Amino acid sequence: MNIEKIDLNLLRLFDAIYTRQKISLAADALGISQPAASQGLTRLRGMLGDRLFVRAPGGVRPTPRAERLAASVRNALEILSQALADADGFDPARTQRLFRIQMMSDMGDERYLPKLMREIEQCAPGVRLEVVNLLQDNLSEAFDNAQVDFAFGALPRLQGCNMQPLFDDRYVVFFRKGHPKLWPLNGTSPPVSALQALEFVAVHAHADTLRIVKLLGLESRVRLITQNFLALPAIIGETNLCVLIPASTARVFNHAGGFGTISPDVPLSGMTISLHWSRRFHDDPAIIWFRQMSRRLFAKTPYQE
The missing domain is CATH 3.40.190.10 (Periplasmic binding protein-like II)
Incomplete structure (x- = not known):
């Protein structure tokens, strides 16, 4: 179809529905009524010859055609938004960026x-x-x-x-207060050999932790591989497992106390x-x-x- 027939507001509506997967939320985001959003979607469907979105539990889901259009529409809107912002100058207090x-x-x-x-x-x-x-x-x-x-x-x-x-950061070994092997070493920098008798959690989403464990030959000492960091305080707090994590992360986890760290000179530590x-x-x-x-x-x- 001819691009001259497309209203820019319809593309904004398409992007809002695709992002939020609910017509009412898209309407709220654009500051229009839900009937107006539904009417706009009907117009766009007619222009493109595709349903674009189908009903699904909790909202709508994009059709294959909508999936193919989504990235291009968003990029076009973003580029236009940036061009207009450049023309007007950037004012943090007024921008909607x-x-x-x-x-x-x-x-x-x-x-x-x-x-x-x-x-x-x-x-x-x-x-x-x-x-x-x-x-x-x-x-x-x-x-x-x-x-x-x-x-x-x-x-x-x-x-x-x-x-x-x-900022610079480094990996440390994080463990619970009272850990029978590590608590007496809390705050020290023991030799790497001190890690050989420990059992570990590794974080799948942070590949360096797995690489360090492998370089140290401790793969057999890994008892759990989790997907993210946020589960670690609960896991470490209930077990004698320990984990290699950035020192800044350990500090956040230990803001209320209850944990300790040691800083052995492990590979890739900095x-x-x-x-x-x-x-x-x-x-x-x-x-x-x-x-x-x-x-x-x-x-x-x-x-x-």
Whole structure:
């Protein structure tokens, strides 16, 4: 069909429905009534010759045609939004900008999002954040396609983008208070040989923990592989298992006490947590503002809270 027949508002409606998978929520997000949203969807269906969305439990689900259109529509809207923002200048207090950010572990949500949202609430109340989950190998392309604006984490293999180091971190062994073998060593840096008699949890979503265990020859000592960090305090607190995690994460988990750490000199123990973004959008005023804010909030050692 001819693009001249497409109303930009219909594309915004399509993106809102696709994102929220519920027409009423899409209508609320766009500030229109649900009947108006339904009428707009009917028009778009007629123009494209496809149902686009079908009823499903709790809302609607996209058709294959809608799935194929979704990324292109979102990218087009984002590019247009950025172009209009450039033309008007960037005012944090007035912008309605959406930033898509990638956290390289579930702990990133807990570490970065509260401070980001507090700062945004105070100085840029119209700004919205969306956390995305992309494979590291796809990030460079996603940056340049405006599918993601920033990534927080230790990403030494990521190429083709700009970065700002935020702080240095290191892996430590995390365990419960009273652990029969580790508690007497709490706060020390024992030799790596001290790990040979321990039993471990490994975190599947954080590949370095598995690599370190393998390099130390401790694979047979792994009793549990979990998908994320947030389950660790409950698991470690109830068992004699221990886990290799970043020191900044251990500090968050131990804010109320009840746990300890040791710092053996394990392979791959050091890392630099950085903010990454697209070279293509480096000079975008909104991108400059966000990275300056992030540097102000996080560019320090994780122990200077």
